[in-house]
Structures are given as structure tokens and as C-alpha cells.
Amino acid sequence: MWIVSFWVFPVISACMWLAMLIAMISTWAVKGKPHYSNMPASRTIPYISDIGATGIQPLFIAGSAVTVVFLDLSFLAERWLRHSGQLVRNKGRFDKACSIISIIFSFLGAAGLILLSIFNDVDYRRVHDSMLGLFIGAYLISAIFICLEYLRLGVTYRRQHRVLFLSFWIKFLFIVIELGLAIGFGVLNQRNRGATNAAAVLEWVIALVFTFYVLSFIIDLLPSVRTRRHIPQGEKAMHIGRPSTSSGRHQHEVTYEEPVTTDSMGDRGNTYRGQVVNGHPTNGTYLPRDF
Known part of the structure; x- marks a missing residue:
């Protein structure tokens, strides 16, 4: 069923990330917008790490870990679905190599976020900044x-x-926007040593843009999803059904699995429990009523 599928990985990741950010900024606001000890006197808006270094650091660590674990699962799911033919297959070594390299760097980014949440910017400033750079x-x-x-x-x-x-x-677009924001953040942070609100605002914007990048993986994984439909007997060559008797007639109520979308579906996307529709691969083309 479509409810239990790989597309939930980016959803969980994005929801966890967004919920963590909202919880952190809300905690700061509820406490009366305090000026933390690790903030310069001239800056009134905290960095995410400024809030994370306070009493809610466990939330920062847990939220960051859940976010990157499920995001990296999205990368791995995409690679496996293409390899197995549930999504359109890679056509050569180049695009397959690009996929593998992207997975490797996603794991490095995940390590960077988890470590920066553990090594806060109060007690481990240099390590924290290094891990922030690794993450981005x-x-x-x-x-x-x-x-x-x-x-x-x-x-x-x-x-x-x-x-x-x-x-x-x-x-x-994510690359262009995030790269521009990251450069701006780096320049402002170095020039003013984190003393202005502009750098803090940019950091929060960078974090929010990252949410949309995570959600983009729903588009990638959705073509592998299948939904369950009920159809009359004989309309499908491949079906699952149980016989029943009604008014002396022998009937079947049958169900089958149909893709949510055929766009980007692989050559194995028309299989169900190892069987191929009509005994032949459809090369990603799903024909619901004309086998």
C-alpha cells in the first residue's frame, strides 16, 4: 500500500527538521527573547547553535540526528529503487557514479550536523564551526x-x-540559493564576528531552505508507490481475489496494485510479488486496462 513506502523518509526528515527549528525559536521567544552569554552584545537574534547550546541541547542533538538519518535513507532508497528497476535505471557509469558520490557526501553532511549539535559553540567553538562548514x-x-x-x-x-x-x-535552485546564502552568511560572520543580526537571519533562512530540499525527494520516490484498487473480475490479467457466492452466482472481488504515477517508474515497476503483468516487462509503461 502507498501509505507504507519510501516517500515517508523525506517527509519524516523534513517534518523533524522543521519541528526542531520551530521548537527552538519558540523556546527562545517564550523565555522573553533572552540574550545568551555566547551572543555578542550588539546581536539580538540568536544563531540556531546559540539556542542549541542552552538547556535544550538534547532536542538539538536528537532532532538533527533524526533529520539526517531519514534524509540519508532517502538517498539510499533512491539508489536501491533505480538499481532494482522500481525507478528508471541509470543509463551508464557516469550517472551511477554521481549517485554513489552524492550518497557518500550526504553521509559526511550528516556527520557534520550531528557533531555540530554535540560540540556546542560555547565549549567547542572551533570544532563547532568546522562541523558547520562540513554540514553545509x-x-x-x-x-x-x-x-x-x-x-x-x-x-x-x-x-x-x-x-x-x-x-x-x-x-x-536549491544549490544556487543555498550557495548564495552560505557565502553571504560566511562573509557577514567573518567580517563582523557574528555581531550583527543579518548573519543570524541568513542562518535561519538557510535552515528553512534546506527543508524544501529534503521535501524534493518525495518527487523522486513517489513513482515507486502503488495503490490498491478494486476492479471487476477479468479486467486485469494479474489480480488477487477470493471467491464469494451471491444470489447463486460465482463472483470475485479482486484487488491489484497500481502505480500512483508512471512518470519515472522503472522497468520493474509493473511487478507485484515477483510477477510481471501479462508475463512481459512493460519498460516502465503502465497500461491499466489494455494488457
Whole structure:
């Protein structure tokens, strides 16, 4: 059923990340917008890490860990679904290599976020800043390589699967926007030593933009989803049913699994429990009523 599928990984990741950010800024506001000891006197808006270094650091650590674990599961799910044919397969070594490299850098980015939440900016300032750079840099590089993969896939399947180009443009925009914001944040942070509100605002914006990047993986994983429908007997070559007797007639109520969308579905996307519709692969083309 579609409810239990790989698309829930990015949803859980994005929801956890957004909930953590809201909880952190809300805690700061509820406490009367205090000026933390690790904030310069001239800055009134805290960095995310400023709040995370206070009594809610366990929330910061747990939220960060859950976010990146499920995000990396999204990367792994995408790779496995393409390998198994539930999503359109990679066409060569280049796009497959891009996918693997993006996974490697996503793991590095995950390590960076978890470690920066553990090593707070009060007691471990240098380590914290280094891990922040690793987190942002690694996920940007990961996004670049997954963009290259989707560009290659989009060109290869430009007629059949337009969603690949859609995913590419979403991730490309993320790279451009996030890179610009990260450069601005770095310049302001270094020039003013974190003493201005502008750098803090940019950090919060960077974190929110990251949420939309995570959600973009729903588009990638959704074509592997199948839903359950009820149809009359004989309308499907492949079905599951139980016989029943009604008014002396022998009938069947049958169910089958149908894709939510065929766009970007792989050559094995028409299988159910190892069986192929009508005994033949459909190469990603799903024909619901004309086998």
C-alpha cells in the first residue's frame, strides 16, 4: 500500500527538521527573547547553535540526528529503487557514479550536523564551526552530484519522464540559493564576528531552505508507490481475489496494485510479488486496462 513506502523518509526528515527549528525559536521567544552569554552584545537574534547550546541541547542533538538519518535513507532508497528497476535505471557509469558520490557526501553532511549539535559553540567553538562548514559544504556537494545524475536521466528519458527534469531544477535552485546564502552568511560572520543580526537571519533562512530540499525527494520516490484498487473480475490479467457466492452466482472481488504515477517508474515497476503483468516487462509503461 502507498501509505507504507519510501516517500515517508523525506517527509519524516523534513517534518523533524522543521519541528526542531520551530521548537527552538519558540523556546527562545517564550523565555522573553533572552540574550545568551555566547551572543555578542550588539546581536539580538540568536544563531540556531546559540539556542542549541542552552538547556535544550538534547532536542538539538536528537532532532538533527533524526533529520539526517531519514534524509540519508532517502538517498539510499533512491539508489536501491533505480538499481532494482522500481525507478528508471541509470543509463551508464557516469550517472551511477554521481549517485554513489552524492550518497557518500550526504553521509559526511550528516556527520557534520550531528557533531555540530554535540560540540556546542560555547565549549567547542572551533570544532563547532568546522562541523558547520562540513554540514553545509558536504550537502551542497551531494546536491551537485545528484543534480548531475538527474540531468543525465532527464536528458535520457526527456520524453517519457518529465518529473526527472522537475526534480533536477528543484535541486539546482536549491544549490544556487543555498550557495548564495552560505557565502553571504560566511562573509557577514567573518567580517563582523557574528555581531550583527543579518548573519543570524541568513542562518535561519538557510535552515528553512534546506527543508524544501529534503521535501524534493518525495518527487523522486513517489513513482515507486502503488495503490490498491478494486476492479471487476477479468479486467486485469494479474489480480488477487477470493471467491464469494451471491444470489447463486460465482463472483470475485479482486484487488491489484497500481502505480500512483508512471512518470519515472522503472522497468520493474509493473511487478507485484515477483510477477510481471501479462508475463512481459512493460519498460516502465503502465497500461491499466489494455494488457
